[in-house]
Amino acid sequence: MIRRLFIANRGEIALRIVRTAQRMGIETVLGASQADMNSLPAMMADEVALVGPAPSSQGYLVIERVVAAAIAARCDAVHPGYGFLSENAAFARAVIAAGMRFVGPEIVTLEGMGDKLAARALAVEAGLPVLQGGEAATRADVHARAAQTGYPLLLKAVAGGGGKGMRRVDHAGELDTALDMAQAEAQAAFGNAAVYVERFVARGRHVEVQILGDGVSAIHLGTRDCSIQRRFQKLVEEAPAPAMPESARAAIEDAAVQLARHIAYRGAGTAEFLVDADDFSFFFLELNARIQVEHPVTEAITGVDIVEQQLLIASGKTLGLTQAMVRPVGHAIEVRINAEDPELDFRPSPGRVVRAAWPAGAGVRVDTHITNGGEVPPYYDSLMGKLIVHGKSRAEAVERLGKALDTLVIEGLPTTTPLHRRIAADPRFIAGGVDTGFLAGLAK
Structure with a gap:
């Protein structure tokens, strides 16, 4: 069994994980930013480890900082919660390389499901139905896919989640503006501007x-x-x-x-x-x-x-x-x-x-x-x-x-x-x- 768990998250999900782990007899170490060192999850965990300054880009999202904090705290497993690095294959790989267990799926699964187009392909392999649409590498591809799919449609970030990098497009005249907005949001949120086209279901x-x-x-x-x-x-x-x-x-x-x-x-x-x-x-x-x-x-x-x-x-x-x-x-x-x-x-x-x-x-x-x-x-x-x-x-x-x-x-x-x-x-x-x-x- 896991003996000492590092929780690489914050807020209600961090507290949720702390409570179950402690009930199971697992020691908990909360990885917290400077802004969260006095939070309720920090008070409830057995120990707290600083992962960096308040901005996520300098703490919770920095793989090296989080893994180093878990190693220093002598943890044998890391729970990523949701959001932040929870579906990041590079993070899971770093955790495992450091000799700890990653509380989540295999790295190959994270890689396959983290890319929405790869996930679509795996679903088709498994015999599941998917919406009409698909990859659109260039602006010309987006226009071609849109013409095939018809309107209304959705532009969706390949590396997306949480509704970021998504735009509904009701007619061709909106497509270029929506594409610019979707790509910019996807780049800012995921570091990947790639989008794909998907048929929109009205109801x-x-x-x-x-x-x-x-x-x-x-x-x-x-x-x-x-x-x-x-x-x-x-x-x-x-x-x-x-x-x-x-x-x-x-x-x-x-x-x-x-x-x-x-x-x-x-x-x-x-x-x-x-x-x-x-x-x-x-x-x-x-x-x-x-x-x-x-x-x-x-x-x-x-x-x-x-x-x-x-x-x-x-x-x-x-x-x-x-x-x-x-x-x-x-x-x-x-x-x-x-x-x-x-x-x-x-x-x-x-x-x-x-x-x-x-x-x-x-x-x-x-x-x-x-x-x-x-x-x-x-x-x-x-x-x-x-x-x-x-x-x-x-x-x-x-x-x-x-x-x-x-x-x-x-x-x-x-x-x-x-x-x-x-x-x-x-x-x-x-x-x-x-x-x-x-x-x-x-x-x-």
């Missing part, structure tokens, strides 16, 4: 499947729906995906496991699909080779601690779960509480939290690193915490969500809480099965 739903694998066996933990998004970034997630025929749900779950087995997947991962809301046909989008922000909704309905499974698999254990042992119960919903102002196009709002009163009670879980007087630094993602509710039915979960949001108080800076209250009260959300265009039609 698309974003449905994903949580998978676990040990390199030999693979299972799924059910579906999640993540269709409520702003700028292609998720705001609300629920499990299982609502308002779907069981045949469609089973087909997507089977496809995810089929891909996991095809690539001999090891660890926790998420296969993401676009579902046409009109006929429930589905298309592979990507495989996120890490833990997801929205993993708690799956934990709520299955009772499986996904971080624990990651640590067991990274320790060389075979998968201790079979598909028959996974029996989801009820329904769970998660909303992301971000330090952003929805009235100002979700502008980030870093600053000091004067007061934070998080909901509690039966069927309510909060994953957060924010406390009274805490800081939301301007250097990182704006996620403050996640409110997760679980009920015996979706109706009960929706009702519980509304009540929990009514009691949530954060003072000192704008957050997305008022927006989530409107979402929870919207008849379309209450009915279930909304598509990715939902937010555009939400009443003020």
